Amino acid sequence: MSRGGVKSLDLAYDPRMADSQDELIASARALLDAASSITVLTGAGISTDSGIPDFRGPNGLWTKNPEAEKASNIRYYEADTELRAKNWALRAEGSLWANVEPNLGHRTLVKLEEQGKLHTLITQNVDELHQRAGSDPAKVVEIHGTTRKVGCLNCDYADDMEVALDRVRAGEPDPSCPKCDGILKSKTISFGQNLVQGDLYRAEVAAVECDLMFAIGTSLAVSPINRVVPVAQQQGAKVLILNGEPTEMDKLADVVINDSISEILPQIVG
Numbered sequence: 195m196s197r198g199g200v201k202s203l204d205l206a207y208d209p210r211m212a213d214s215q216d217e218l219i220a221s222a223r224a225l226l227d228a229a230s231s232i233t234v235l236t237g238a239g240i241s242t243d244s245g246i247p248d249f250r251g252p253n254g255l256w257t258k259n260p261e262a263e264k265a266s267n268i269r270y271y272e273a274d275t276e277l278r279a280k281n282w283a284l285r286a287e288g289s290l291w292a293n294v295e296p297n298l299g300h301r302t303l304v305k306l307e308e309q310g311k312l313h314t315l316i317t318q319n320v321d322e323l324h325q326r327a328g329s330d331p332a333k334v335v336e337i338h339g340t341t342r343k344v345g346c347l348n349c350d351y352a353d354d355m356e357v358a359l360d361r362v363r364a365g366e367p368d369p370s371c372p373k374c375d376g377i378l379k380s381k382t383i384s385f386g387q388n389l390v391q392g393d394l395y396r397a398e399v400a401a402v403e404c405d406l407m408f409a410i411g412t413s414l415a416v417s418p419i420n421r422v423v424p425v426a427q428q429q430g431a432k433v434l435i436l437n438g439e440p441t442e443m444d445k446l447a448d449v450v451i452n453d454s455i456s457e458i459l460p461q462i463v464g
């Protein structure tokens with residue numbers, strides 16, 4: 195193990211290795227207390243306790259519904275009306291996680307906002323649970339979009355997902371755009387689609403302007419949004435990571451806690 199070109203036993207100098215869980219929590223609290231402008235980046239880990247399944251695990255969404263995985267690729271989705279119909283049917287019957295509620299993790303993040311410390315909440319999740327927990331939608335950047343809204347692939351039509359699902363339940367297997375008859379899709383960023391430039395820009399500004407970057411429930415493996423962590427760090431921000439497992443960017447962090455998010459987050463956000 196070597197860091198920064200220093201060889202041999204420098205592991206012993208890594209304060210994180212020696213810290214007990216209590217000390218880590220105290221260190222994380224100190225980072226939050228000292229910060230005045232916090233950018234939060236959340237991933238799937240914060241929604242796990244709400245019962246949102248992962249994609250590729252034994253009970254994963256895509257393991258149980260291979261068609262849903264195929265539908266998440268824009269090429270197949272655009273080309274295959276039958277695939278779209280199956281996907282609409284799954285959504286309409288609630289098989290693609292319908293009635294999930296925010297958990298204590300989501301609700302705790304609202305406190306950062308109430309304390310006046312939240313710069314921006316960037317989320318990789320497409321479940322809108324932050325907004326439903328009470329986060330100000332104007333502070334949230336949904337970098338991968340949302341499944342709670344529907345949009346046209348051809349024009350600027352957009353509406354609540356339920357509007358499209360009501361049409362499916364009323365007998366339209368593959369509802370088309372009411373404005374231009376184009377293909378409708380959930381407003382998520384599918385494989386093969388570009389991120390929304392305005393959202394990327396907001397995320398970058400949030401990384402540059404914050405004095406604490408707080409990554410929660412993300413392995414920080416998905417590019418390009420994971421870049422906000424090194425960008426913030428290079429600008430002098432502190433970095434705090436809370437995740438179930440080690441992440442790709444732990445070495446950039448001032449404090450790393452690997453534990454349950456809904457248990458630890460309330461302990462570190464006062």
Ligand SMILES: [Zn+2]
Binds near residue numbers: 347350351372375376
């Ligand atoms: Zn349209």
